[in-house]
Amino acid sequence: MSRSSSEVATRRNENSGPLRALSGGSSRAVERRMLHALGRMVGSPPLRIELWDGAGVGPEGSEGRIRIEDRGALYHLAAQPNMGFGDLFSAGRIHVDGRLPDVLETLFGSLHRARDDRSALVNRFLEAKPQSGANQRAARKNIHHHYDLGNDFYRLWLDSEAMQYTCAYFETPELTLEQAQRAKMEHVCRKLQLQPGQEVIEAGCGWGGLARYMAREYGVRVRSYNISREQLDFARQKAKEEGLDDRVEYIEDDYRNIDGHCDAFVSVGMLEHVGPANYGEFARVIERCLDPAGRGLIHTIGRNRPAGMHAWIEKRIFPGAHPPAIGEFMDLFESANLSVQDVENLRLHYAQTLEHWLERFDEHQEQVRSWYDEEFVRAWRLYLAGSIASFRVGTLQLFQTTFAPAQNNELPGNRHYLYGQPATEPGGSLD
Amino acid sequence: MSRSSSEVATRRNENSGPLRALSGGSSRAVERRMLHALGRMVGSPPLRIELWDGAGVGPEGSEGRIRIEDRGALYHLAAQPNMGFGDLFSAGRIHVDGRLPDVLETLFGSLHRARDDRSALVNRFLEAKPQSGANQRAARKNIHHHYDLGNDFYRLWLDSEAMQYTCAYFETPELTLEQAQRAKMEHVCRKLQLQPGQEVIEAGCGWGGLARYMAREYGVRVRSYNISREQLDFARQKAKEEGLDDRVEYIEDDYRNIDGHCDAFVSVGMLEHVGPANYGEFARVIERCLDPAGRGLIHTIGRNRPAGMHAWIEKRIFPGAHPPAIGEFMDLFESANLSVQDVENLRLHYAQTLEHWLERFDEHQEQVRSWYDEEFVRAWRLYLAGSIASFRVGTLQLFQTTFAPAQNNELPGNRHYLYGQPATEPGGSLD
Numbered sequence A, B: 001m002s003r004s005s006s007e008v009a010t011r012r013n014e015n016s017g018p019l020r021a022l023s024g025g026s027s028r029a030v031e032r033r034m035l036h037a038l039g040r041m042v043g044s045p046p047l048r049i050e051l052w053d054g055a056g057v058g059p060e061g062s063e064g065r066i067r068i069e070d071r072g073a074l075y076h077l078a079a080q081p082n083m084g085f086g087d088l089f090s091a092g093r094i095h096v097d098g099r100l101p102d103v104l105e106t107l108f109g110s111l112h113r114a115r116d117d118r119s120a121l122v123n124r125f126l127e128a129k130p131q132s133g134a135n136q137r138a139a140r141k142n143i144h145h146h147y148d149l150g151n152d153f154y155r156l157w158l159d160s161e162a163m164q165y166t167c168a169y170f171e172t173p174e175l176t177l178e179q180a181q182r183a184k185m186e187h188v189c190r191k192l193q194l195q196p197g198q199e200v201i202e203a204g205c206g207w208g209g210l211a212r213y214m215a216r217e218y219g220v221r222v223r224s225y226n227i228s229r230e231q232l233d234f235a236r237q238k239a240k241e242e243g244l245d246d247r248v249e250y251i252e253d254d255y256r257n258i259d260g261h262c263d264a265f266v267s268v269g270m271l272e273h274v275g276p277a278n279y280g281e282f283a284r285v286i287e288r289c290l291d292p293a294g295r296g297l298i299h300t301i302g303r304n305r306p307a308g309m310h311a312w313i314e315k316r317i318f319p320g321a322h323p324p325a326i327g328e329f330m331d332l333f334e335s336a337n338l339s340v341q342d343v344e345n346l347r348l349h350y351a352q353t354l355e356h357w358l359e360r361f362d363e364h365q366e367q368v369r370s371w372y373d374e375e376f377v378r379a380w381r382l383y384l385a386g387s388i389a390s391f392r393v394g395t396l397q398l399f400q401t402t403f404a405p406a407q408n409n410e411l412p413g414n415r416h417y418l419y420g421q422p423a424t425e426p427g428g429s430l431d
Helices: A029-041 A071-079 A081-090 A100-116 A136-147 A151-155 A177-192 A209-218 A229-241 A276-289 A311-317 A326-335 A347-363 A365-371 A374-393 B029-041 B071-079 B081-090 B100-116 B136-147 B151-155 B177-192 B209-218 B229-241 B276-289 B311-317 B326-335 B347-363 B365-371 B374-393
Strands: A048-050 A065-068 A094-097 A199-203 A221-226 A248-252 A262-268 A290-302 A338-345 A397-405 B048-050 B065-068 B094-097 B199-203 B221-226 B248-252 B262-268 B290-302 B338-345 B397-405
Touching: A029 A048, A029 A071, A065 A071, A065 A100, A071 A081, A081 A094, A081 A311, A081 A374, A094 A100, A100 A347, A100 A374, A151 A229, A151 A365, A177 A209, A177 A262, A177 A290, A177 A347, A177 A397, A199 A209, A199 A276, A209 A221, A209 A229, A209 A248, A209 A262, A221 A229, A229 A248, A262 A276, A276 A290, A276 A326, A276 A338, A290 A326, A311 A374, A326 A338, A326 A397, A326 B326, A347 A365, A347 A374, A347 A397, A365 A374, B029 B048, B029 B071, B065 B071, B065 B100, B071 B081, B081 B094, B081 B311, B081 B374, B094 B100, B100 B347, B100 B374, B151 B229, B151 B365, B177 B209, B177 B262, B177 B290, B177 B347, B177 B397, B199 B209, B199 B276, B209 B221, B209 B229, B209 B248, B221 B229, B229 B248, B262 B276, B276 B290, B276 B326, B276 B338, B290 B326, B311 B374, B326 B338, B326 B397, B347 B365, B347 B374, B347 B397, B365 B374
Parallel strands: A048 A065, A199 A221, A199 A262, A221 A248, A262 A290, B048 B065, B199 B221, B199 B262, B221 B248, B262 B290
Antiparallel strands: A065 A094, A290 A397, A338 A397, A338 B338, B065 B094, B290 B397, B338 B397
């Protein structure tokens, strides 16, 4: 696999990069005071935080340890804590001993509690970039940045069957990642009450796994939109191989240009990239296409209350992303003639999904390092482990929202139809 | 039963009452033009709308017919359509032929579509009173107005077992009202995952049926708050009769004064009376009481988008009520450290509940008329039938929202626990 540059993935060499390393020696009294101040800023977590010479705060012998490796790193972290931690960790100038997701969960939990105590300082660690919706050109650039890292890269650690880069559904905890991703697709199909011959529009289809599942297991016709070229090439190839290309059409276009009619509208993991400023436009697209007797589902990362994306994630990993609170994405339904039927929060399912991804990523570290470099590996481990921690402490949520046109009275009377048989068995609603 | 005055129920004789009846004779050309204008204002529904002399608009021979009985009624309706229709109907100066809920569903559906066409005029029919939250004194007055009509009155047409004046759960459509109200309580208990010995706080308990159900079927201790004296007297008497008074305490106080600890917080049919301005205060009450490992549920009438209560209902039937859109009541959870786990929309269950209520009300019309008067009977029939129509056309929704403290990770992995056995069989989660 050829990679033009690892910058595609982490945008590391921009002018906001960390101070260069300043060699250590013994820490000075002022530096130890800075360390204590940093410890208090993050809510004094039950973790050991140390300087390069072993001076530290927090309980010795604690499960997790964070080490700041040089003087420049300390100064940079104090000056720019929100960007600094990620950049310095990626550069190998902050080290974490202990299992990374667990240490981060302890750290984030502490930050979370400190923020609830309304500490002003702590916000410097959590600071976010204000987000406005991306226009079509910016959207393409943002999506290219993240998703066009290459199919080979994602294939290393996503589920092997459908390459779904979204939260799986661990209906029972012991499912494999492949089973849980299948269960997620099945759960979505049941919520949409798909019937053979119906037409489905999908906004944002990743590598196209859900579209093929719907066509194969439910006998529907699907038109799936995406603006990531590499993903679409893969998706089309797969559909051809599986003999589904007469029922699944993958279209390279922005969600704003979706047209035509559908009985079901589905979008899994795209709303994060739409941005609140564009929810009204997205709503009009759905309203225009969806049959009055239809159903829809939007699956998105979200929050308990509105907040911007963490600045480091936004800048280095996921430009343009905004996980909305329910109150924010209700704008979408309220601005159209749509009625919310069901919201299900699958937060801890995403923590479990990410555990699988991190485990597989770690199994392929050597491969990733050979394609990119050590900094890329460390940045992605921080992103995956940090996401696990964020879902576990509740900074992030995962909402699946089912909706229908407001005048649709052909609604199921209860939700037994979702639970009649395990979601690992496909085609539940065809019986 | 002694009634001081039917004003308690309908506040009819205030200065905004309708013009006195002006005797008919033949309608004039200008009056027929007014009628045509009114027909267009309400979106030209497939209904016959007639004047006292038979002049009319809309298809002759249609299923439903609305007749304006005198000249004064026409002028009043044209001048104040939002209050006028209800007041004139109650006074017997507008008559409806055909089944009242069906005619109103046709009329409201037409109004609804007309509003979506952004007609300015139609809003005069739908005009709402702006709502701000009631303080404790106003809350008492509002609640007294509606709920202290007397237990004897509500007993005539609510379910005989628990007198629940909230949406039932018709898990299957053929359930009786009593079965469906039991199923609702069971569904709520399962969502709360009650375990024996746990403590529950209930905000707004009506006649106390849910509290007794929780104590009896799930072995929990319940403290239930209400500010309606007559309801509380009834609830306490019932708890004593059923030997539950050691486990259920009914407290006459405002929700703002709730204190103590609970494992589960529940509120069914109270949020409508809280008002958006008070959601933050309500949230702080929940946050203060609810165990970090706890769960909560709020069941409320709602809307697809924010709107005030219809002015006639607000003034004559339900002062101070405001059914919120999801985006509005998310303020409650966002302002506290609470995470929404599940939202279920039970809209059509409320239409079905109301059908049962109207049927029973009609069976006891004579009794109600003898206690109050004809105007009261007509006003309440309009309110019940109009509510059926509103739920059927989607002007109103019914949301059951389950939530948990944000840091609670002891969450069920899926919703099978709600659907393991029919909700008509109690004690589902004790097995």
